[in-house]
Amino acid sequence: MDFKLNNHFSQKLPADPNTENSRRQVTEGFYSFVTPKKTSKPQLLHVSEEMREELGLSQSDVQSDAFLNLMTGNSLLPETKPYAMLYGGHQFGNWAGQLGDGRAINLFETEGKTGHWVLQLKGAGETPYSRSADGLAVLRSSIREYLMSEAMYHLSVPTTRALSLALTGDPVLRDVMYDGNPAYEKGAVVCRVAESFLRFGNYQIFTARNDIKGLQQLVDYTIEAHFPHLGKPSKDVYLQFFYEVTRRTLDLMIHWQRVGFVHGVMNTDNMSILGLTIDYGPYGWLEGFDWGWTPNTTDRQHKRYRYGNQPNIGLWNLYQLANALYPLVDESEGFEEILDRYKSGYAVKSLEMMADKLGLQNAGEADLKLIADLEECLQLTETDMTIFFRKLGDFKKDASVNGFDLIADAFYNAEELTEAVKTQWNAWFSAYAKRIQNQNLTDEARSAAMNRVNPKYVLRNYMAQLAIDAADEGDYRLIDELYELLKKPYDEQPENEKWFAKRPEWARDKVGCSMLSCSS
Ligand code: AMP
Ligand code: MG
Numbered sequence: 001m002d003f004k005l006n007n008h009f010s011q012k013l014p015a016d017p018n019t020e021n022s023r024r025q026v027t028e029g030f031y032s033f034v035t036p037k038k039t040s041k042p043q044l045l046h047v048s049e050e051m052r053e054e055l056g057l058s059q060s061d062v063q064s065d066a067f068l069n070l071m072t073g074n075s076l077l078p079e080t081k082p083y084a085m086l087y088g089g090h091q092f093g094n095w096a097g098q099l100g101d102g103r104a105i106n107l108f109e110t111e112g113k114t115g116h117w118v119l120q121l122k123g124a125g126e127t128p129y130s131r132s133a134d135g136l137a138v139l140r141s142s143i144r145e146y147l148m149s150e151a152m153y154h155l156s157v158p159t160t161r162a163l164s165l166a167l168t169g170d171p172v173l174r175d176v177m178y179d180g181n182p183a184y185e186k187g188a189v190v191c192r193v194a195e196s197f198l199r200f201g202n203y204q205i206f207t208a209r210n211d212i213k214g215l216q217q218l219v220d221y222t223i224e225a226h227f228p229h230l231g232k233p234s235k236d237v238y239l240q241f242f243y244e245v246t247r248r249t250l251d252l253m254i255h256w257q258r259v260g261f262v263h264g265v266m267n268t269d270n271m272s273i274l275g276l277t278i279d280y281g282p283y284g285w286l287e288g289f290d291w292g293w294t295p296n297t298t299d300r301q302h303k304r305y306r307y308g309n310q311p312n313i314g315l316w317n318l319y320q321l322a323n324a325l326y327p328l329v330d331e332s333e334g335f336e337e338i339l340d341r342y343k344s345g346y347a348v349k350s351l352e353m354m355a356d357k358l359g360l361q362n363a364g365e366a367d368l369k370l371i372a373d374l375e376e377c378l379q380l381t382e383t384d385m386t387i388f389f390r391k392l393g394d395f396k397k398d399a400s401v402n403g404f405d406l407i408a409d410a411f412y413n414a415e416e417l418t419e420a421v422k423t424q425w426n427a428w429f430s431a432y433a434k435r436i437q438n439q440n441l442t443d444e445a446r447s448a449a450m451n452r453v454n455p456k457y458v459l460r461n462y463m464a465q466l467a468i469d470a471a472d473e474g475d476y477r478l479i480d481e482l483y484e485l486l487k488k489p490y491d492e493q494p495e496n497e498k499w500f501a502k503r504p505e506w507a508r509d510k511v512g513c514s515m516l517s518c519s520s
Helices: 008-012 049-054 059-063 065-071 139-154 200-208 212-226 235-259 307-329 333-358 365-378 385-392 419-437 443-451 461-472 477-485 494-499
Strands: 031-033 043-047 083-085 088-091 094-098 104-111 116-122 161-174 183-194
Touching: 008 104, 008 212, 043 049, 043 065, 043 477, 049 059, 049 139, 049 161, 059 065, 065 161, 088 200, 094 200, 139 161, 139 183, 139 461, 139 477, 200 212, 200 307, 212 235, 212 307, 235 307, 235 333, 307 333, 333 365, 333 443, 365 419, 385 443, 461 477
Parallel strands: none
Antiparallel strands: 031 083, 043 161, 083 104, 088 094, 104 116, 116 183, 161 183
């Protein structure tokens, strides 16, 4: 195993001088050195081929004991000093103080074929930031994070990546639904990979503690390491940096809305400074199109992190980041202007995104009604978002295919398809046909363009759950099958048609399928 080590985060920024692995407030440094916990019977379950190649590892590398031991925290590369990062965050709208990597340990940084990467173990034992928890992760949530990280990458949604999924051999106690019924589950570790794991909360904690020198050191490092094109730090460059973060965050929100991904816990400690999807916990995929849906049971009451609210929360989180960066600029005007641009940018980009999903050329204000009418139709009765948009690609502009029949597979409740529902859909399809007749694009070309933005295969919650249930019984084949399927989410893959289907009825109210908790 030949990594091209380049530990710039830990070389450029000072560590917590206390090297004891005890739970505490860390008031000096940006991270704490910590050694992963040894595991009793590590077993590798899966390795991402794409990530393996990117990191310059061979097949035999990843089959070696050395790799297994490295990926499960049982051994370290020589001359590397793993560490957990210090950060704070707003959780569900409230400032929570110090959080930090309570169960994530960065192993080292390395140069891959196309970029710079940090390798991080999630679930490798406690750190100074573990608070009252154990620093471990269970197989169930690790499978979800592993599969989804790589699937998001193949969907072209910015994301942290995953290199490996392994069992630790150690049992972990969890109360899945927080109802006083804890049980032992299999422990697991995912090796996550990203250019950086810095979050909004990494900056917030310094401002909250009024450590402006620390804040500046971290921001200067971030610009130099990850936004070098912005040049030498200055007040103006700090604002440009903030603008870049808002731009990337907005892009990410638009991507999530496009594919129907609901993160579930958009706390500021789960917001990547690079605009990546980070921390896959109780996330979920929209099945029936519903602005109000949240997969997270902890969020059931207020639905702060519901599908339709994600772009707003992205903005709310950016306000918190602006507050954190404010002391470096000392003027609010620049920040306000940038935050306003997020709002106007959202209007433009969400229109573009919806136009792409509908195959509309030269979309403009005039199309807003068509889009709003569609969103209304989609909510008349439970209508599967993924199936609807994918099937819509087969609509013909001469309306020779009946639109309502074309999308029949997307409806969950046949008995709710009343005459009134049909009439509303038919009206929408007439308007849609008229709109696409007015553009110079063949049906084939429109369909091909739509199929590049409307995925056919996503990791529906029940699919992940099937893989989890099988893995619990020691059968890991479905993990690999789904991993392969999700490499080409926009391709037809006729051999995999069975995964292009609505959520089965048994999964409607099942834990893990429609209800997910933060317990992981
Ligand atoms: P999350 O909302 O899952 O992103 O986690 C919020 C905070 O709780 C972060 O600081 C995590 O590191 C920490 N945390 C979550 N689960 C555990 C665990 N099992 N052990 C230690 N810390 C945890
Ligand atoms: Mg987190």
